[in-house]
Amino acid sequence: MRILLIHSDNIEYEVVSKTKMAETEIVPRDAMQDALVAFCSVESIDEEDIDDIIAQAVAEITTVADKIGAARVMIYPYAHLSSDLAKPDIAVTVLKEIENTLSTATSLEVKRAPFGYYKKFTVTCKGHPLSELSRELVPGEGGDAAKKPFKKEITRDWFVLTPDGRKHDWQEYNNNITPFGCLVQKELGTAEPVGGEPIHVEIMRSKELADYEPSSDVGNLRWRPKGKLIRDLLADYVLQLTLAHGAEPVETPVMYDLADPAINEHAAKFGERQYRFKSNNRSMMLRFAACFGMFCTMRDMHISPHNLPMKMYELSTYSFRHEQRGEVIGLKRLRGFTMPDMHSLTADMDQACECFEQQMMIGWQTGEDFNTDLVAVFRCTKQFYDEHGSWVKKIAAMSKKTMLIEILSDRVHYWIAKIDLAAIDSQNRPIENPTVQIDVESAARFHISYRDMANTEIHPPILHCSPTGSLERVLCAILESTGRMQVPMLPVWLSPIQVRVVPVAERHVEAASALMNRLNDEFMIRADVDDRDESMGRKVREAAVEWIPYTVVIGDDEAKSGKYSVSIREKAELNKLYKENLSLEELVAAVRVAIGSKPVRPIYTTKWMSRRARYY
RNA sequence: GCCGUUGUGGCUUAGCGGUAUAGCGGCUGAUUCGUAAUCAGCAGGUCGAGGGUUCAAGUCCCUCCAACGGCUCCA
Numbered sequence: 001m002r003i004l005l006i007h008s009d010n011i012e013y014e015v016v017s018k019t020k021m022a023e024t025e026i027v028p029r030d031a032m033q034d035a036l037v038a039f040c041s042v043e044s045i046d047e048e049d050i051d052d053i054i055a056q057a058v059a060e061i062t063t064v065a066d067k068i069g070a071a072r073v074m075i076y077p078y079a080h081l082s083s084d085l086a087k088p089d090i091a092v093t094v095l096k097e098i099e100n101t102l103s104t105a106t107s108l109e110v111k112r113a114p115f116g117y118y119k120k121f122t123v124t125c126k127g128h129p130l131s132e133l134s135r136e137l138v139p140g141e142g143g144d145a146a147k148k149p150f151k152k153e154i155t156r157d158w159f160v161l162t163p164d165g166r167k168h169d170w171q172e173y174n175n176n177i178t179p180f181g182c183l184v185q186k187e188l189g190t191a192e193p194v195g196g197e198p199i200h201v202e203i204m205r206s207k208e209l210a211d212y213e214p215s216s217d218v219g220n221l222r223w224r225p226k227g228k229l230i231r232d233l234l235a236d237y238v239l240q241l242t243l244a245h246g247a248e249p250v251e252t253p254v255m256y257d258l259a260d261p262a263i264n265e266h267a268a269k270f271g272e273r274q275y276r277f278k279s280n281n282r283s284m285m286l287r288f289a290a291c292f293g294m295f296c297t298m299r300d301m302h303i304s305p306h307n308l309p310m311k312m313y314e315l316s317t318y319s320f321r322h323e324q325r326g327e328v329i330g331l332k333r334l335r336g337f338t339m340p341d342m343h344s345l346t347a348d349m350d351q352a353c354e355c356f357e358q359q360m361m362i363g364w365q366t367g368e369d370f371n372t373d374l375v376a377v378f379r380c381t382k383q384f385y386d387e388h389g390s391w392v393k394k395i396a397a398m399s400k401k402t403m404l405i406e407i408l409s410d411r412v413h414y415w416i417a418k419i420d421l422a423a424i425d426s427q428n429r430p431i432e433n434p435t436v437q438i439d440v441e442s443a444a445r446f447h448i449s450y451r452d453m454a455n456t457e458i459h460p461p462i463l464h465c466s467p468t469g470s471l472e473r474v475l476c477a478i479l480e481s482t483g484r485m486q487v488p489m490l491p492v493w494l495s496p497i498q499v500r501v502v503p504v505a506e507r508h509v510e511a512a513s514a515l516m517n518r519l520n521d522e523f524m525i526r527a528d529v530d531d532r533d534e535s536m537g538r539k540v541r542e543a544a545v546e547w548i549p550y551t552v553v554i555g556d557d558e559a560k561s562g563k564y565s566v567s568i569r570e571k572a573e574l575n576k577l578y579k580e581n582l583s584l585e586e587l588v589a590a591v592r593v594a595i596g597s598k599p600v601r602p603i604y605t606t607k608w609m610s611r612r613a614r615y616y
Numbered sequence: 617g618c619c620g621u622u623g624u625g626g627c628u629u630a631g632c633g634g635u636a637u638a639g640c641g642g643c644u645g646a647u648u649c650g651u652a653a654u655c656a657g658c659a660g661g662u663c664g665a666g667g668g669u670u671c672a673a674g675u676c677c678c679u680c681c682a683a684c685g686g687c688u689c690c691a
Contacts, residue, residue, distance in 0.1 A: 195685055206627085214682080270691045288691080324617055327689065413691055432690075505648045533648080541652035555650060567651070577651065614642075615626080 001046050001053050001094070001138075002081040003060065004039040006123060007068050007131040011037045013076070013113050013121035021088035022116035032111055036061065036070040037123055039078035040098075042091035045278055048258070049139035050094050056137045057094075058101045065108060068130050075099050075112040076121075081134075084278060088116065138276070155409040158188060161378075162402050165393040170404065182428040183375045184404055194427040200479035201330035207547065208615050209475070209496075210331070219328040219335030221472075224615065225604040226496035231338065233494055234471045235315050236599035237369070238340040241362055241467050247311035247342050252293020254318065258283040262299075262446045263292060269414065273322045275335075290316035290341035291464070295446040298345065303450040308347040308460065309355050316341050319470075331476035332431060338471040344463040345448065352438050352461040353391055356417070357398060359465040363421045363434030364399060366468045369598075371491065372423040372477040374433070379406040380417035388417075395419070414441040415464070423477035426484075431477045433469030438462075487572045489547040493598035496605065498591055499527035500543040504536055504555030512554045515564075515584070516607060523588045526603040532610045540567070544577070550591060570594070 012031035175181035209227030367374035
């Protein structure tokens with residue numbers, strides 16, 4: 001809905017002739033002095049939720065009237081503010097309801113010009129700064145003023161469960177010293193804000209990984225070659241994990257038609273934070289997770305008990321959530337992000353719990369692989385806890401971790417039980433990463449079912465699992481963890497450049513390039529060569545500033561002996577390089593050991609530094 | 617979205633009513649170098665955007681935009 005608001009000294013109109021959508025029972029001629037005139041266009045997108053759009057319009061008009069001190073309001077239908085109008089009967093309903101609500105719920109005196117007539121009118125504008133305003137209202141984006149009043153009252157109980165199966169008061173763990181304590185503080189609302197900027201934002205920009213993109217929407221990043229490489233490696237990593245777990249990869253669309261009832265219901269359930277748009281006359285949404293596509297895929301499959309559990313995996317590049325302005329930060333909260341998303345159909349709750357255990361353990365595994373210290377909060381409904389209390393103890397024991405437990409009096413969302421694993425950032429705030437959830441609603445909604453031995457139709461419980469959390473958040477957690485290192489660096493397998501070859505003088509560039517090429521081509525190690533006309537001291541320094549794990553110097557001595565002087569960042573101390581003399585074979589072996597079984601990709605940046613363009 | 621803080625060349629920053637500072641980075645030249653910054657010169661700014669106050673506005677006021685902090689929220 002579009003509204004043009006004019007604070008006028010005088011507004012008067014007179015009906016001239018009818019159009020074919022004219023309403024009946026009208027006031028053919030009227031006038032108002034010292035009134036706020038609201039020229040309104042009801043648009044087709046408003047049809048999605050007219051109650052919401054009415055509430056927003058009323059809130060908006062009331063606010064403006066209050067601000068400018070107007071006591072009278074004239075609602076004036078004005079089709080020409082939009083090129084995508086609602087159906088006339090709906091528009092009339094909306095306008096009448098705005099008039100009604102304003103006159104009953106506020107002290108404003110309200111009139112409304114008739115809909116569907118050609119009218120002549122005069123309006124004089126007062127001309128002060130607030131006397132002309134326009135507003136564009138979209139259903140679901142009204143904020144607090146138009147929030148739906150109805151929300152079920154939910155109570156939450158908290159306690160802490162140790163691996164030995166004992167319950168503890170959460171107060172005992174309420175501190176800002178351990179990562180788990182930080183989680184408890186944040187979840188229970190007792191955290192003291194630390195303030196300051198998260199360090200990962202500075203790192204992601206200065207290391208040329210990712211940056212803000214002013215020409216897009218807030219929270220949609222641009223990725224530079226080094227950051228793109230890290231994303232791709234992380235994607236490879238999650239793919240390895242999910243394949244090993246028996247999931248089948250798929251890829252599904254990023255946008256969906258809200259005319260599909262299951263899509264619409266699933267989307268509506270999750271509220272306002274969506275990108276929505278019109279494409280011709282269809283109302284579309286951008287996915288906020290990969291559920292949509294995978295559920296649609298599953299509903300078109302013949303499923304029998306033999307197929308279960310059935311696991312499907314997608315790397316949702318991208319998922320979109322229209323997070324509120326003030327919530328978007330760095331790599332932690334984005335509007336466009338990449339979520340590894342796995343869904344498992346399970347025969348029954350026992351199988352669901354079994355899969356849950358396995359997938360939770362994968363989550364813990366990722367924490368070890370990324371060297372991010374994860375902490376856990378397990379949430380479930382009271383009913384689930386009453387039935388599966390001993391199982392909850394079991395997963396704490398399996399995890400060998402102390403867990404925060406939240407028991408909800410009723411089911412709020414689609415899940416009845418979930419676990420969230422979080423790293424803690426440099427400001428003691430959790431970065432929620434891996435998660436597993438048991439969903440008992442979606443199968444029915446999307447008509448996903450199988451028949452058991454007795455031929456009864458069963459809607460299987462579905463597990464949602466992100467083994468790592470969004471790739472951006474994984475990187476966020478990794479970068480935040482470097483803040484706690486004396487000599488910060490990325491894990492070798494994620495380092496965009498693993499080996500930097502530094503020739504001592506120009507005459508060594510050829511040998512350096514040859515070495516660099518062998519590392520890339522023969523050994524799949526990402527190496528480049530600093531062939532710029534700079535002093536060696538500077539080149540070594542810049543390699544360190546770039547967090548290059550291995551810097552190889554090559555000069556006359558090396559050419560003769562075949563042993564290279566290698567500075568190894570992992571073993572360095574603050575402002576003190578650590579050097580070893582290594583043969584090519586020894587260097588390759590060292591890098592291989594550091595990479596382990598993690599994914600390998602070729603270098604994405606130019607291999608000759610002299611040809612590399614610098615970013616601003 | 618709400619409250620607050622901040623916004624000066626690509627980055628870090630000085631100036632806080634009176635001619636836009638500097639360092640890094642960039643470019644050009646010299647230098648061919650042994651492990652965290654070789655030397656010199658040059659270019660680069662409508663001080664986030666728009667409005668206002670003033671003889672005069674990065675500097676004061678208003679609106680907007682953006683980043684960050686807090687709140688709400690993260691399904």
